[in-house]
Amino acid sequence: MGKKKRNNLKRIEKNSNFNSTRQRPPTHTNNEIPGxxxxxxxxxxxxxxxxxxxxxxxxxxxxxxxxxxxxxxxxxxxxxxKKWQLLNFTSYRHYIGFNSFNNQVGGVTETDLMQHLIDTLASNKRSN
Structure with missing residues (x-):
């Protein structure tokens, strides 16, 4: 008798939920209630x-x-x-929409974050 062939990819897909969508609890439910x-x-x-x-x-x-x-x-x-009320948005959804439209995370644009990282790395090289 020969050795049984196994399909490793099929085994991995079966054991881990490879194609299943991950259900995350919504993070915005607490933020939508105004303070x-x-x-x-x-x-x-x-x-x-x-x-x-x-x-x-x-x-x-x-x-x-x-x-x-x-x-x-x-x-x-x-x-x-809440933070969105302090920034004078009418609802949390408007705040999220504004951040996604302007490509901001936590009120900081990606270009500002990259510039901060470049400046930090440059100052670290100078100090060494």
Missing amino acids: EEIIFILESNSPPLTNEELEIIQSMGDGVYFKPRTRKTTIIEPGTL
């Missing part, structure tokens, strides 16, 4: 008048007086805003 910005409004009393300011008001006449008002300070923090 919220946090707005703080701090109220404080106005400081009392100095002697100089009080003299100026009294010199203006009888109908002029000082009415203290509360000061409002508004603080806006990004809170849970």
